[in-house]
Amino acid sequence: MFSQAQALLPDLIRIRRHLHQWPELSFQEYETSAFVSKTLHDLGIPHETEVARTGVVGILGHGDGPTLALRADMDALPIQEENDVPYRSRREGVMHACGHDAHTTMLLGAAMLLKQVEDQLPGRVKLIFQPAEEIIGGDGYSGAKLMVEEGVIEDVDAIIGLHVDPTLPVGSIGVRPGPMMAAADRIVIDILGKKAHGAYAYLGADAIVMAAQVIMAAQTIISRRIPAVQEGVITFGEIHGGVRDNIISDRVTLTGTVRSYDPHIRDQLERELEEVVSIVERLGGGYQYRYMRGNPAVINDGQLAGFVARIGKQLLGAEQVREAAKTMGAEDFAWYMRHTRGNFVRIGVRAPQWPEVRPLHTPTFDIDERALAVGAALFAQCAVRWLQEYEPERWPGEPSILED
Ligand SMILES: [Zn+2]
Numbered sequence: 001m002f003s004q005a006q007a008l009l010p011d012l013i014r015i016r017r018h019l020h021q022w023p024e025l026s027f028q029e030y031e032t033s034a035f036v037s038k039t040l041h042d043l044g045i046p047h048e049t050e051v052a053r054t055g056v057v058g059i060l061g062h063g064d065g066p067t068l069a070l071r072a073d074m075d076a077l078p079i080q081e082e083n084d085v086p087y088r089s090r091r092e093g094v095m096h097a098c099g100h101d102a103h104t105t106m107l108l109g110a111a112m113l114l115k116q117v118e119d120q121l122p123g124r125v126k127l128i129f130q131p132a133e134e135i136i137g138g139d140g141y142s143g144a145k146l147m148v149e150e151g152v153i154e155d156v157d158a159i160i161g162l163h164v165d166p167t168l169p170v171g172s173i174g175v176r177p178g179p180m181m182a183a184a185d186r187i188v189i190d191i192l193g194k195k196a197h198g199a200y201a202y203l204g205a206d207a208i209v210m211a212a213q214v215i216m217a218a219q220t221i222i223s224r225r226i227p228a229v230q231e232g233v234i235t236f237g238e239i240h241g242g243v244r245d246n247i248i249s250d251r252v253t254l255t256g257t258v259r260s261y262d263p264h265i266r267d268q269l270e271r272e273l274e275e276v277v278s279i280v281e282r283l284g285g286g287y288q289y290r291y292m293r294g295n296p297a298v299i300n301d302g303q304l305a306g307f308v309a310r311i312g313k314q315l316l317g318a319e320q321v322r323e324a325a326k327t328m329g330a331e332d333f334a335w336y337m338r339h340t341r342g343n344f345v346r347i348g349v350r351a352p353q354w355p356e357v358r359p360l361h362t363p364t365f366d367i368d369e370r371a372l373a374v375g376a377a378l379f380a381q382c383a384v385r386w387l388q389e390y391e392p393e394r395w396p397g398e399p400s401i402l403e404d
């Protein structure tokens, strides 16, 4: 399968460069969807468009037998690209800085490979081209959550997703059974005080001083209120307040992100943050506290992770399958995993000649495009083998086989 994928590499590079030049923001992937739809049409793969607003879902194989879903996300970020390459983004201030152009290309590559063996597939492969991984809209929906809500994975027995990883060398993949990425929630805190002249502060209630207390106290939740062996992060990414140097501010808004793995710790962080915020009431102020739950944690199915590792070793060689890091990053792929067993795998994209890692979400992010064949082959080979090996009584059941 890998040699077939490598033969497709010039096509895959062309596709990726096209998508890279025309990035679209979350839930605005109109041209990207149309491109995906046209490619599937030309391959003779039936598909639905406008799934989860701007997504596309294709289907390969036969109606009976199990169904495996493969998922790629399609959206870009509001970042101005700084790479001086012929395929740099042609849209001002929008860039595929998270590699979703590569994911979309890898899934299209897998579709090309699977189409060639469609007659032999003992089941179905669902191709999920998902919009809006990067944001949670005002209505609380990201692309994956909406896909799930629209029933896309109701008939799915397992799902595999992937993400490019700039820390792993091209040609390698990263696999991890169990917890891999954190639950991510958003907080918006309004601290309410009373205006006064800056020289007569005792006549007001200073929202800026109260905000400072809240920020410092909140940091002690992680260090002193949750067990040291549990993961948690509280980050205030924005602080807004005040109008002038000599006016006591009556309002400060703090927004931030809260990360965790354990559901009990998640509940505790939500509760204890509000307790910390409520200290402003003893300082003469008031508050509004909003805690908005985002993506759940990505917890890989151990058996499926072992399966993906085994396929990866067969395709790429044993030394190319690494243990992926557990991080406090988040990924809306987790929504699928709440409804079916899933595995999220990392695809190395670091070119050997790059002296430094080019991190995701930065203006100089880029990939070694040879990884496109790795992702396409891994997707396709996992689909073929999983459908061949699937036995309901064996899945679920076996422990992780990452070491085999
Ligand atoms: Zn991203």
Ligand SMILES: [Zn+2]
Pocket: 098, 099, 100, 133, 163
């Ligand atoms: Zn991403």
